[in-house]
Amino acid sequence: xxxxxxxxxxxxxxxxxxxxxxxxxTCTSTIFAQITGPDTGAAILDLDGNETGLVLPxxxxxxxxxxxxxxxHRGFVEMLDESRRVDLVISRMEELRAVAVRKGRPDDxxxxxFIEFTPDQYLNFRRSGNAPVTLDQKYLLPESRSxxxxxxxxxxxxxxxxxxxxxxxxxxxxxxSSYTRPNIxxxxxxxxxxxxxxxxxxxxxxxxxQYGSSFFIIETxxxxxxxxxxxxxxxxxxLLRQSK
Amino acid sequence: xxxNSRIWLSIGKNNSVQEQGWGVVMSFHGTVGCIVAALLLxxxxxxxxxxxxxxxxxxxxxxxxxxxxxxxxRGVFSHHWxxxxxxxxVTENPPxxxxxxxxxxxxxxxxxxxxxxxxxxxxxHAGVHGGFLSSDDPHPDGDLSLFTTTxxxxxxxxTTWIKPINKFLFTATSAIDCNGEIGQFxx
Numbered sequence: 070x071x072x073x074x075x076x077x078x079x080x081x082x083x084x085x086x087x088x089x090x091x092x093x094x095t096c097t098s099t100i101f102a103q104i105t106g107p108d109t110g111a112a113i114l115d116l117d118g119n120e121t122g123l124v125l126p127x128x129x130x131x132x133x134x135x136x137x138x139x140x141x142h143r144g145f146v147e148m149l150d151e152s153r154r155v156d157l158v159i160s161r162m163e164e165l166r167a168v169a170v171r172k173g174r175p176d177d178x179x180x181x182x183f184i185e186f187t188p189d190q191y192l193n194f195r196r197s198g199n200a201p202v203t204l205d206q207k208y209l210l211p212e213s214r215s216x217x218x219x220x221x222x223x224x225x226x227x228x229x230x231x232x233x234x235x236x237x238x239x240x241x242x243x244x245x246s247s248y249t250r251p252n253i254x255x256x257x258x259x260x261x262x263x264x265x266x267x268x269x270x271x272x273x274x275x276x277x278x279q280y281g282s283s284f285f286i287i288e289t290x291x292x293x294x295x296x297x298x299x300x301x302x303x304x305x306x307x308l309l310r311q312s313k
Numbered sequence: 314x315x316x317n318s319r320i321w322l323s324i325g326k327n328n329s330v331q332e333q334g335w336g337v338v339m340s341f342h343g344t345v346g347c348i349v350a351a352l353l354l355x356x357x358x359x360x361x362x363x364x365x366x367x368x369x370x371x372x373x374x375x376x377x378x379x380x381x382x383x384x385x386x387r388g389v390f391s392h393h394w395x396x397x398x399x400x401x402x403v404t405e406n407p408p409x410x411x412x413x414x415x416x417x418x419x420x421x422x423x424x425x426x427x428x429x430x431x432x433x434x435x436x437x438h439a440g441v442h443g444g445f446l447s448s449d450d451p452h453p454d455g456d457l458s459l460f461t462t463t464x465x466x467x468x469x470x471x472t473t474w475i476k477p478i479n480k481f482l483f484t485a486t487s488a489i490d491c492n493g494e495i496g497q498f499x500x
Contacts, residue, residue, distance in 0.1 A: 113474075115470075115483060116483060125474065129386060129474075129476070133474070133479030137478060137479040146478075148477060244483060245482070246480055246481070247481040247482075247483075249479065261478050261480075263478060265477055275477065277478055
């Protein structure tokens with residue numbers, strides 16, 4: 070049989086560099102994926118998969134991934150180092166109110182940064198087409214109070230005394246969102262319903278959902294148990310369908 | 314209870330502080346212009362603490378946002394389009410010509426040299442990008458020329474990280490057609 074003689078040295082010369090190259094390539098790919106991948110990396114990619122130039126601190130990104138996994142496998146998220154967001158908002162509003170009172174302008178919206186509104190006032194603005202979506206009055210108990218908070222460019226509302234406790238509604242207009250695993254459908258769109266355990270073992274439930282050109286977060290200050298979920302989702306369905 | 318309609322109207326983009334800041338910004342070019350404009354803008358925020366805006370413009374390519382209430386990580390980035398082709402990001406590493414003003418009120422946390430900032434309950438926090446698109450500063454994006462450059466616009470966005478579900482939101486601050494302004498770089 071003709072052919073080049075193969076000895077152990079040539080095998081060694083052939084195999085070792087190639088094995089090393091494969092190992093190096095695999096290792097490099099892994100590292101690259103860890104740096105740039107949307108699920109594992111620290112770099113923030115835009116919706117086209119391009120790097121934005123922003124990098125999230127690794128410990129924060131790790132916490133986010135842990136939350137995502139916890140939601141998938143345990144059905145809830147632990148944010149034990151943070152205050153419940155409804156409480157945070159109420160606390161901040163009280164601080165702003167105190168400053169306005171101290172300055173002798175307790176009703177000055179420029180100092181407060183928020184306004185209180187009632188459903189009938191709101192409806193007048195809805196008719197003019199200028200107001201953002203809000204909860205239907207039928208979901209508010211008689212003693213409920215509603216506030217609109219100005220942010221940039223988020224629109225945040227707080228409604229007290231609903232059957233789900235205080236309800237915080239955040240609308241991010243002109244916003245697109247990265248993919249996460251949806252676990253529920255509301256108003257014909259996929260959303261993520263999460264139960265969150267905050268500092269002091271206080272519970273909340275939140276729905277995260279893209280609807281049209283806005284992204285919505287609707288968060289309560291109590292855990293929405295399975296038997297209450299249909300009504301909770303119906304309330305959100307009503308809210309979203311107001312949106313243009 | 315007093316209901317004030319001005320609040321509702323100022324949710325849009327045309328509040329008085331924004332218009333004032335815009336006029337100032339448009340009179341500057343380059344990095345110096347960006348930094349000075351950023352400082353002026355933050356002064357505007359301080360003088361009108363409850364006001365807000367977030368935007369990009371043709372000169373300084375800036376996006377700003379802040380929060381009254383929420384504690385969140387937010388990043389600001391923006392990019393140019395020229396002759397229909399997307400140009401690099403301002404925040405590329407190393408930054409080509411960055412100017413990033415963060416945590417105006419000092420109570421902030423940043424991670425590295427980028428416009429990523431942690432919004433705290435102190436609401437005067439902003440991120441600003443930009444400083445190129447100027448004939449005074451040679452730059453890949455600084456060669457805009459009358460009649461030959463078309464389809465030029467600047468798109469600003471900021472991203473908000475939603476920690477409980479590890480999701481990023483990308484909010485368009487503005488997308489501005491700059492072709493009407495190109496004469497600023499000519500003659």
